[in-house]
Amino acid sequence: MIHCHRVTKSYPMGNGRKEVLKGLDLQVLPGEHIGFLGRNGAGKTTLIKLIGGVEMPTSGKIRRGMSVSWPLGFGGGFQGSLTGYDNARFIARIYGHKYGEIRDFVEDFTELGPQLKMPVKTYSSGMRARLGFALSLAIEFDCYLIDEIIMVGDANFHRKCHIELFDKRGDRALIFASHSPELVREFCNRALVLHEGQGTLYSDVNEALEVYSAL
Amino acid sequence: MSSFVAGWRIQRRVISALMVRELVTRFGRENIGFLWIMAEPLLFAGLVGIVWRIMKGPEEHGVSIVAFIASGYIPLTLFRHAVSRSTRVFSVNGSLLYHRQIKILDFIFVRFIIEVIGAMMAFVFIGSLLYLINEFPVPADIGALIAGWFFYCLFTFSLCLVLAPISELSDVLEKFLPVTLYIMIPFSGTFNMVSWLTPDLQRIMLYSPFVSPMELMRYGIFGDRVQAIWDLSVTVGSSIVLLLIGLVLCRRVRRVLVVE
Numbered sequence: 001m002i003h004c005h006r007v008t009k010s011y012p013m014g015n016g017r018k019e020v021l022k023g024l025d026l027q028v029l030p031g032e033h034i035g036f037l038g039r040n041g042a043g044k045t046t047l048i049k050l051i052g053g054v055e056m057p058t059s060g061k062i063r064r065g066m067s068v069s070w071p072l073g074f075g076g077g078f079q080g081s082l083t084g085y086d087n088a089r090f091i092a093r094i095y096g097h098k099y100g101e102i103r104d105f106v107e108d109f110t111e112l113g114p115q116l117k118m119p120v121k122t123y124s125s126g127m128r129a130r131l132g133f134a135l136s137l138a139i140e141f142d143c144y145l146i147d148e149i150i151m152v153g154d155a156n157f158h159r160k161c162h163i164e165l166f167d168k169r170g171d172r173a174l175i176f177a178s179h180s181p182e183l184v185r186e187f188c189n190r191a192l193v194l195h196e197g198q199g200t201l202y203s204d205v206n207e208a209l210e211v212y213s214a215l
Numbered sequence: 216m217s218s219f220v221a222g223w224r225i226q227r228r229v230i231s232a233l234m235v236r237e238l239v240t241r242f243g244r245e246n247i248g249f250l251w252i253m254a255e256p257l258l259f260a261g262l263v264g265i266v267w268r269i270m271k272g273p274e275e276h277g278v279s280i281v282a283f284i285a286s287g288y289i290p291l292t293l294f295r296h297a298v299s300r301s302t303r304v305f306s307v308n309g310s311l312l313y314h315r316q317i318k319i320l321d322f323i324f325v326r327f328i329i330e331v332i333g334a335m336m337a338f339v340f341i342g343s344l345l346y347l348i349n350e351f352p353v354p355a356d357i358g359a360l361i362a363g364w365f366f367y368c369l370f371t372f373s374l375c376l377v378l379a380p381i382s383e384l385s386d387v388l389e390k391f392l393p394v395t396l397y398i399m400i401p402f403s404g405t406f407n408m409v410s411w412l413t414p415d416l417q418r419i420m421l422y423s424p425f426v427s428p429m430e431l432m433r434y435g436i437f438g439d440r441v442q443a444i445w446d447l448s449v450t451v452g453s454s455i456v457l458l459l460i461g462l463v464l465c466r467r468v469r470r471v472l473v474v475e
Contacts, residue, residue, distance in 0.1 A: 079311075093228060
């Protein structure tokens with residue numbers, strides 16, 4: 001279980017501070033699929049970073065009772081100057097996995113072929129998404145943090161994600177930030193609407209999407 | 216206990232992975248690869264040694280001038296590199312913080328260790344080379360040499376631990392760092408022994424945390440052919456204070472660090 005207790009996060013802005021999250025509470029149970037909805041700048045990415053431990057909350061506590069993936073998003077997690085294979089090797093090392101297994105899975109899942117020998121900075125965002133997903137699926141987490149990135153993939157990638165995340169790993173939790181109503185409807189069984197630093201959790205995704213579109 | 220063992224295992228995994236990554240990103244896999252880490256200290260020590268040899272003759276105060284300069288310049292390059300590489304180390308490595316088992320202290324430690332390994336390799340290499348042409352003695356007291364290195368490294372690391380977080384909080388540090396590194400050279404013990412100075416100057420020099428370890432290293436190499444004076448209390452004391460401040464600052468900075 002992931003437990004966020006009265007989490008606030010603020011960043012310096014000019015002479016004052018911008019408060020992105022103002023005392024947010026959230027619980028994520030094993031196997032739960034939660035969509036994060038909110039306008040640009042509402043704090044979706046910030047909350048995902050806090051849950052992933054990339055940044056620290058200004059106040060409040062986040063407890064992780066299960067293993068949580070690193071946030072899969074447009075930035076971070078990779079070393080751009082290293083090749084796809086080198087990144088895979090690095091991730092295998094720090095998570096204590098056998099590189100051979102990870103490599104096989106990555107080759108199979110990403111279908112990037114010889115491009116894996118090129119530096120990650122030359123990848124398109126779709127290719128990065130494939131690599132990021134492949135690596136985090138190969139490591140196996142109890143909870144996956146996904147920030148938008150599924151959207152940049154093509155139909156084939158989309159299908160693969162569905163098979164790997166839902167058919168093979170249906171028991172895992174998922175946190176998914178997105179602006180796409182279709183994807184949230186497809187992937188999530190609950191949704192959190194972020195607005196003005198507060199989060200409201202809806203167990204009906206359609207209701208959450210209605211509230212979100214009215215913002 | 217078992218959690219300690221598990222933590223230790225993760226720590227070792229992370230440190231070795233980070234070291235490989237750092238070496239590959241910095242030096243690539245072309246030609247001699249990571250052996251480049253000893254290229255610069257080697258060139259510095261060698262060329263400066265040769266220039267001094269031409270300017271001042273073969274010996275000074277009874278020891279080979281090339282050996283003296285080489286043995287001083289390599290620790291100095293270690294210090295200068297370690298310090299300049301520890302600035303902004305958190306922001307440039309920001310993308311690694313996506314993996315929770317990697318801590319910001321690992322960044323500082325890894326970069327420092329790589330510099331140490333480079334300096335050590337260069338030191339052994341140039342020492343052996345000079346030994347073959349009779350310009351470098353067999354170390355008289357290997358224990359003193361290693362102890363000197365240890366305390367030199369200890370202070371350097373402690374300073375890096377403070378400078379790294381400060382460089383994230385303020386841009387001013389980076390502006391002043393190059394000139395400070397230059398000004399400190401006379402107080403680093405690189406080019407002279409304390410005993411060559413007047414008593415007043417000797418007192419002042421021993422307040423520099425670099426001087427005692429450097430004297431110890433010189434004694435380890437040349438033995439009784441030089442008169443070495445050291446008092447490690449300044450080095451150890453200032454290192455402990457810096458380590459404590461550094462740990463507190465790192466913790467602070469991690470809380471407010473914005474990761475892209």
